[in-house]
Amino acid sequence: MEYIRVRNRGPLEGRVTISGAKNAALPILAASLLGTEEIVLEQVPPLKDVEVMVDVLRALDVKVEYLDAETIRIDASQVNKTVTPGELMNRMRASFVVMGPLLTRLGRTFTQMPGGCNIGKRPVDLHLKGFKALGAEIDEEPDAVGAKAPDGGLVGGKVYLDFPSVGATQNIMMAATMARGESIIENAAKEPEITDLANFLNKMGAKVRGAGTSTITVQGVKKLHGARHVIIPDRIEASTFIVAAAMTGGTVEVQNVLSAHIRPILAKIQEVGVRIEENDDDTILVQSTGRLKATKIRTLPYPGFPTDVQAQFMALMCIAKGQSHVEETVFENRFMHVDELNKMGALIVTDGNEAVIRGVEHLVGAKVNATDLRAGAALVLAGLVADGETQVHNVFHLDRGYYRFEEKLKGLGADVERFVE
Structure with missing residues (x-):
C-alpha cells in the first residue's frame, strides 16, 4: 500500500x-462507441478512471491507441458486443454511461451495476427512465440491468429528470443521438462537462441543442462519423x-x-x-x-x-x-x-x-x-x-x-x- x-x-x-477534465473525458470516451470512423481525443488525463474506461472500450472490441500520454486514437467501427465486463463496471461508476451509446447503436445493452467512491446513493433510475422514454424495454436484476430497443431502433421522446443528474443527462443524450425523431431532456444537468460532450457529439454529426441549459433537444441522425476533440x-x-x-x-x-x-x-x-x-x-x-x-x-x-x-x-x-x-x-x-x-x-x-x-x-x-x-x-x-x-x-x-x-x-x-x- x-x-x-x-x-x-x-x-x-x-x-x-x-490537466484535462476527467469528468469530461469519461463520457466522451463512452461516446466514441457511436463513431464509425477514426476519433482522436486530446488532453485526456492519464488517470486510473480513464484506464478503466479504456479497458471497457477494448473489451467491447474498440481499438484504442495512445499517440502520447494525453492523446488517444479510437476506432469503434467494428463494435458488436453489448455486454460490458462486470469486473470493470464494479471499479467505476462512470462506466455506466456506455449503456446509452450501445443501446442506440446496437439495439441492446447489459451491464452490472456500477461502482465508484462510497459517497452516498447514486441510483441509476433516472438513466433507465430516460431509456424507457425513448422506447427501450428495461430488464432489471438485483445487481445488473439490461435495456433493449424496439424493432427499428429507439424513438425520440421526452423525459423530465427529477434531479439534474449529470450521468443520466449524458447517457440519455447519447442514446437520443440515433433515435428516430426528436428527443427532449428537461431539468437536464448544466455542467460544463455536459456541454463538452454535446460539442463532441455534434462534431461527429449529432444534432444536440441546448447543452448547458435545463432543456436539451436532440434530433436523431442515422449515423455518426469520426472527430477530433480537445477535452476541457x-x-x-x-x-x-x-x-x-x-x-x-x-x-x-x-x-x-x-x-x-x-x-x-x-x-x-x-x-x-x-x-x-x-x-x-x-x-x-x-x-x-x-x-x-x-x-x-x-x-x-x-x-x-x-x-x-x-x-x-x-x-x-x-x-x-x-x-x-x-x-x-x-x-x-x-x-x-x-x-x-x-x-x-x-x-x-x-x-x-x-x-x-x-x-x-x-x-x-x-x-x-x-x-x-x-x-x-x-x-x-x-x-x-x-x-x-x-x-x-x-x-x-x-x-x-x-x-x-x-x-x-x-x-x-x-x-x-x-x-x-
Missing part, C-alpha cells in the same frame, strides 16, 4: 498547469490548486483553467480574503496574504458550488478565523473526511448534512486515511499547513482523479512524497 507524506514548507509559489480543463483540479494556494498564503498562477467554469469557487475564495486576478482567458493568479476569514458554502448542482470541492474547501475553513458552515445537498455521505481532519486538530461538528467548523490557528500532522477521491485531496492540502508530518493513506483514490498531483505540488515548492509501506 502507498501513502503520501506531507510536511509544511510554507507558501506555495509558482505556476501550475491544469479540469475545473475541480483547478479549484483544488486555488484552494491550496489560498491555504498556504501563497502566490500561484493557475494555467489552463476556464474561469467561467469555477465562478462559485472564485467568489468564495475572494470572500475569505484572497486576491484573484484573471489575466487572460485561461490563467488565474491567486494571491493570499494574512489569515483567511470564515465563510459559508452550500453545495448545489452546477452552476452552484460543486460538491467535488466541498472537502477541499472544508480543509481551508479549518484554519480560517471564525466559524464556518457547510451544507452538503448533493450526496448524503460526503462528510467522511471530517473525522480525519479532526485527527489533525480541526474543530468540526456535523449534524446530518451540515457541518460547523471553528477555525484553529494551526493543524497538526497525523496519520489519516483518504476515504474518497476529494477527501484525499483535502487531507493533502491540510498537511501542507499542519505542524509536523502528515501521512495520507489509501491514496489510490487520488490517482483516480488527479494527474501528477504530488509532482505539481512539488513544482510549487511543497514538501510532498509518495512511499510504499
Whole structure:
C-alpha cells in the first residue's frame, strides 16, 4: 500500500498547469462507441478512471491507441458486443454511461451495476427512465440491468429528470443521438462537462441543442462519423490548486483553467480574503496574504458550488478565523473526511448534512486515511499547513482523479512524497 507524506514548507509559489477534465473525458470516451470512423481525443488525463474506461472500450472490441500520454486514437467501427465486463463496471461508476451509446447503436445493452467512491446513493433510475422514454424495454436484476430497443431502433421522446443528474443527462443524450425523431431532456444537468460532450457529439454529426441549459433537444441522425476533440480543463483540479494556494498564503498562477467554469469557487475564495486576478482567458493568479476569514458554502448542482470541492474547501475553513458552515445537498455521505481532519486538530461538528467548523490557528500532522477521491485531496492540502508530518493513506483514490498531483505540488515548492509501506 502507498501513502503520501506531507510536511509544511510554507507558501506555495509558482505556476501550475491544469490537466484535462476527467469528468469530461469519461463520457466522451463512452461516446466514441457511436463513431464509425477514426476519433482522436486530446488532453485526456492519464488517470486510473480513464484506464478503466479504456479497458471497457477494448473489451467491447474498440481499438484504442495512445499517440502520447494525453492523446488517444479510437476506432469503434467494428463494435458488436453489448455486454460490458462486470469486473470493470464494479471499479467505476462512470462506466455506466456506455449503456446509452450501445443501446442506440446496437439495439441492446447489459451491464452490472456500477461502482465508484462510497459517497452516498447514486441510483441509476433516472438513466433507465430516460431509456424507457425513448422506447427501450428495461430488464432489471438485483445487481445488473439490461435495456433493449424496439424493432427499428429507439424513438425520440421526452423525459423530465427529477434531479439534474449529470450521468443520466449524458447517457440519455447519447442514446437520443440515433433515435428516430426528436428527443427532449428537461431539468437536464448544466455542467460544463455536459456541454463538452454535446460539442463532441455534434462534431461527429449529432444534432444536440441546448447543452448547458435545463432543456436539451436532440434530433436523431442515422449515423455518426469520426472527430477530433480537445477535452476541457479540469475545473475541480483547478479549484483544488486555488484552494491550496489560498491555504498556504501563497502566490500561484493557475494555467489552463476556464474561469467561467469555477465562478462559485472564485467568489468564495475572494470572500475569505484572497486576491484573484484573471489575466487572460485561461490563467488565474491567486494571491493570499494574512489569515483567511470564515465563510459559508452550500453545495448545489452546477452552476452552484460543486460538491467535488466541498472537502477541499472544508480543509481551508479549518484554519480560517471564525466559524464556518457547510451544507452538503448533493450526496448524503460526503462528510467522511471530517473525522480525519479532526485527527489533525480541526474543530468540526456535523449534524446530518451540515457541518460547523471553528477555525484553529494551526493543524497538526497525523496519520489519516483518504476515504474518497476529494477527501484525499483535502487531507493533502491540510498537511501542507499542519505542524509536523502528515501521512495520507489509501491514496489510490487520488490517482483516480488527479494527474501528477504530488509532482505539481512539488513544482510549487511543497514538501510532498509518495512511499510504499
